[in-house]
Amino acid sequence: MRSTLQGPTRSRLRALLASTAGRVLGLALVVVLVVAVAVSCSGGGDDTAGVPVLGDGPDAAVDGVRAPSDERGGTLRVVTGAVDSLDPQRSYQPGVWNLMRLYTRTLVTYSSRPGSTGDLVPDLATDAGTTPDGGATWTFTLRPDVRFENGRPITSRDVKYGIERSFASDVVVGGPTHVVDLLDDPANRYAGPYQDEDPNRLGLASVETPDDATIVFRLRVPSPDFPHVLALPSSSPVPAEADTGAAYGADPVSSGPYAITTVDPVTGIVLDRNPQWAAATDEVRTALPDRVVVRTGLSNLERDQALLAGSADVDISGTGVHHPATGTRLTAGAGGEVPLSDRVDDVTSGALRLLALPTDVAPMNDPNCRAAVAAAVDRGAVQEALGGVDEAVRTAQLWPGGLPGGPEDADTGPDLDAARAALADCGQPEGFSTVLAVPDAQASVQVAEAVTDQLGVVGIRAEVRPLPAASFYATDVGSPDNVARNGFGIVLATWTADFPTPGAFLTPLVDGRSISLVGNTNYARLGDPAVSAAVDAARAAADPQAAEAAWRDVAVAARDTGAYVPLVESRVQLLAGQRLRNAVVMRPYTGYDLATAGVR
Numbered sequence: 001m002r003s004t005l006q007g008p009t010r011s012r013l014r015a016l017l018a019s020t021a022g023r024v025l026g027l028a029l030v031v032v033l034v035v036a037v038a039v040s041c042s043g044g045g046d047d048t049a050g051v052p053v054l055g056d057g058p059d060a061a062v063d064g065v066r067a068p069s070d071e072r073g074g075t076l077r078v079v080t081g082a083v084d085s086l087d088p089q090r091s092y093q094p095g096v097w098n099l100m101r102l103y104t105r106t107l108v109t110y111s112s113r114p115g116s117t118g119d120l121v122p123d124l125a126t127d128a129g130t131t132p133d134g135g136a137t138w139t140f141t142l143r144p145d146v147r148f149e150n151g152r153p154i155t156s157r158d159v160k161y162g163i164e165r166s167f168a169s170d171v172v173v174g175g176p177t178h179v180v181d182l183l184d185d186p187a188n189r190y191a192g193p194y195q196d197e198d199p200n201r202l203g204l205a206s207v208e209t210p211d212d213a214t215i216v217f218r219l220r221v222p223s224p225d226f227p228h229v230l231a232l233p234s235s236s237p238v239p240a241e242a243d244t245g246a247a248y249g250a251d252p253v254s255s256g257p258y259a260i261t262t263v264d265p266v267t268g269i270v271l272d273r274n275p276q277w278a279a280a281t282d283e284v285r286t287a288l289p290d291r292v293v294v295r296t297g298l299s300n301l302e303r304d305q306a307l308l309a310g311s312a313d314v315d316i317s318g319t320g321v322h323h324p325a326t327g328t329r330l331t332a333g334a335g336g337e338v339p340l341s342d343r344v345d346d347v348t349s350g351a352l353r354l355l356a357l358p359t360d361v362a363p364m365n366d367p368n369c370r371a372a373v374a375a376a377v378d379r380g381a382v383q384e385a386l387g388g389v390d391e392a393v394r395t396a397q398l399w400p401g402g403l404p405g406g407p408e409d410a411d412t413g414p415d416l417d418a419a420r421a422a423l424a425d426c427g428q429p430e431g432f433s434t435v436l437a438v439p440d441a442q443a444s445v446q447v448a449e450a451v452t453d454q455l456g457v458v459g460i461r462a463e464v465r466p467l468p469a470a471s472f473y474a475t476d477v478g479s480p481d482n483v484a485r486n487g488f489g490i491v492l493a494t495w496t497a498d499f500p501t502p503g504a505f506l507t508p509l510v511d512g513r514s515i516s517l518v519g520n521t522n523y524a525r526l527g528d529p530a531v532s533a534a535v536d537a538a539r540a541a542a543d544p545q546a547a548e549a550a551w552r553d554v555a556v557a558a559r560d561t562g563a564y565v566p567l568v569e570s571r572v573q574l575l576a577g578q579r580l581r582n583a584v585v586m587r588p589y590t591g592y593d594l595a596t597a598g599v600r
Contacts, residue, residue, distance in 0.1 A: 431459020
């Protein structure tokens with residue numbers, strides 16, 4: 001995923017796996033102790049005895065296919081943590097979005113082609129959409145002969161209705177709201193389909209359905225990224241006659257190759273084949289297993305145990321395997337026949353840890369004081385606080401490594417002389433005191449403490465203030481008033497874009513027009529007119545290469561303000577289950593793509 005970030009190259013990653021086998025290999029130590037527990041995760045009646053363990057080598061599924069197969073049958077056994085909702089308009093978890101590829105289809109979706117999973121391809125639509133005016137108007141034509149699981153044809157009005165559900169904030173709660181931001185009229189707010197009293201309802205005026213196969217979107221502002229919004233499950237079709245409002249997630253109507261047949265907290269979620277799905281209409285999903293069983297609510301250790309013991313095939317949580325308390329690393333698998341490193345795919349996650357320096361909180365309102373913080377930071381120490389190169393890759397850029405075309409990394413290490421000079425320039429030669437707000441989670445607090453040690457060397461005294469993780473982004477640092485009132489001069493945040501484009505990553509962080517009083521994501525309150533103008537230029541760029549260069553200019557301009565100090569990007573090591581076939585790493589969801597996975 002990454003050539004621009006400082007840290008191990010691909011060859012270095014392979015050498016790391018070969019020599020130390022990475023953090024995952026230590027898990028083999030605990031396998032013999034947990035098999036009895038982990039086997040309870042098996043489902044579907046498949047006998048795992050005598051099944052050969054496949055390897056294929058480190059990173060086989062990153063740009064290729066691990067254990068290629070086109071054989072149908074069997075039960076794919078999936079594990080994950082808590083699931084927020086099975087309602088496609090209510091989920092905000094990438095791992096659940098991965099699961100939804102099995103029972104929801106959208107106008108466009110992510111490719112299942114190895115090495116290109118960040119690309120969009122047509123799904124329900126015949127193409128990736130057309131826009132005659134630079135992204136302000138988008139038109140799509142639906143494929144013929146696509147049907148819901150009940151046999152009814154899927155029409156453009158079903159796609160429109162699914163999108164309209166996201167506007168019903170009093171009923172459909174928790175999912176993405178990009179469509180609301182782009183399609184709603186601020187002067188005449190749309191309240192969602194449940195408020196429509198007319199049986200011949202027109203619904204959301206900015207979405208037109210002139211016939212069953214055509215849908216036209218008229219956006220408030222041009223958005224080249226709009227097809228990525230339509231690739232989210234929240235833009236999938238819903239039949240109005242089957243909508244049960246807030247309860248829809250208990251039995252969502254399938255438009256994909258599988259339909260949910262059972263939802264049980266003990267036995268899990270069961271998906272069986274949808275007989276109305278036609279492979280001829282779907283170029284993305286292979287639909288190899290006969291059944292998919294998902295065990296939910298499992299801890300990190302329980303998921304790792306299940307993969308190692310052979311009672312699970314794939315973990316969709318997006319967190320990868322976890323280093324055990326022993327810290328011991330081994331190179332042999334549980335049975336000794338295949339090294340665990342041969343079943344590992346190592347990727348960066350797109351999640352950047354960064355320091356936001358609120359520009360309206362003294363002394364961070366002075367760019368020289370911000371420069372002092374940036375110059376004093378030692379990213380290597382931050383990396384070590386997180387567990388070393390196995391866990392994180394250092395970066396000094398506001399650009400996730402998986403996106404091509406980013407700025408060259410400029411991390412030359414801490415420069416204490418420059419930090420002291422910047423302090424003198426901001427009128428604080430002896431340093432200053434501030435508050436560092438951080439989510440109350442062990443890894444985040446460790447990073448915060450490492451940063452305060454670094455800043456203390458030049459006289460910047462930062463009080464680490466852990467805040468409840470549940471409210472940290474929503475209200476604690478998501479409220480500019482609260483940040484100013486509490487004097488949070490530094491915010492340690494982790495930022496991940498909803499879809500893999502530079503605009504999706506940068507705009508919520510650096511565009512001054514993105515600052516909001518509630519749920520604010522511009523944590524630094526960066527309102528620089530030059531940066532916002534650069535965002536407009538990037539949005540207007542029609543040529544892909546010109547757009548890439550323009551977004552790179554945005555990243556550089558935002559970095560030069562000193563409002564954000566990037567630190568590291570998280571690394572994830574995915575472990576393929578012993579039976580997993582046809583595995584492809586899905587970059588946007590940091591996991592193996594369920595749309596291609598099989599077990600035979």
